[in-house]
Amino acid sequence: MKKIIAANWKNNGSKKFIKDYFDYFLKNIDSKNEIIIFPPDLYIDQVNHYRDKDNFNLGGQNINYLRDDATLTSGNSSDMFIDNGCNYTLAGHSEVRGSDIAFIQAGKALYASNDLQVIFCVGEEADTKKNGNTQNILTKQLEDLCDKRMYPKVSPRKVIVAYEPVWAIGTGNIPKLNDISFIHKFIKTYVSENHPFLKEKDIMVLYGGSVNLKNAKDILSAPYVDGVLIGGASLEVKEFTNICNLKI
Numbered sequence: 001m002k003k004i005i006a007a008n009w010k011n012n013g014s015k016k017f018i019k020d021y022f023d024y025f026l027k028n029i030d031s032k033n034e035i036i037i038f039p040p041d042l043y044i045d046q047v048n049h050y051r052d053k054d055n056f057n058l059g060g061q062n063i064n065y066l067r068d069d070a071t072l073t074s075g076n077s078s079d080m081f082i083d084n085g086c087n088y089t090l091a092g093h094s095e096v097r098g099s100d101i102a103f104i105q106a107g108k109a110l111y112a113s114n115d116l117q118v119i120f121c122v123g124e125e126a127d128t129k130k131n132g133n134t135q136n137i138l139t140k141q142l143e144d145l146c147d148k149r150m151y152p153k154v155s156p157r158k159v160i161v162a163y164e165p166v167w168a169i170g171t172g173n174i175p176k177l178n179d180i181s182f183i184h185k186f187i188k189t190y191v192s193e194n195h196p197f198l199k200e201k202d203i204m205v206l207y208g209g210s211v212n213l214k215n216a217k218d219i220l221s222a223p224y225v226d227g228v229l230i231g232g233a234s235l236e237v238k239e240f241t242n243i244c245n246l247k248i
């Protein structure tokens, strides 16, 4: 089954890293999965030169403007991402989340263009999980995504959510597979019951947090998992290429 395999490079990479990375990746990739690479903004254009029609998709790591007509030092608009070859953006990653504003900004990207698919990141902190509050927090994080005011111009064709428990990011700890499936089902049900346009079949949920070559096949095979979002392991080109080449 075709899965989404996404690489979040965060603030890693250099011109040389990218050249070496794609020299290997393009020779060894043999995948029917949908691959998305999120390089740092400064390197999006360089990475775009290695794309052809089908080999991988390209995304920005954050949509961070407040209003279409507002100025924002350090900001990027959805049009700029599209202009540089992106067809995806992350929004609300835990490292930049801060507040629900990330979702509202991403909503603006959604209606600014149907050419930019947003991946909304959600996930609970360790304390929240310990206190049994995971579903409450996820509900709060997903509320804006389902708000009709997010979609004043065009309705999205699908919603992609990345479930990334904050305590699993970069730690080597992952939830039990049953817990991942349970939360993914919860997200799909919540969004389909509350979203103004979309049905459960239009909602995809990726898992993120310490995914590597050893655990990727099991995670990708778990019920309700439509793909993975990978940080650290996506910087190791051999490991990432092998994950992309998995057949589920």
Ligand code: PEP
Pocket (backbone or CB within 6 Å): 008, 164, 168, 169, 170, 171, 208, 209, 210, 211, 229, 230, 231, 232, 233
């Ligand atoms: C991330 O930060 O989105 C992430 C999933 O990181 P890692 O794979 O390194 O845990």
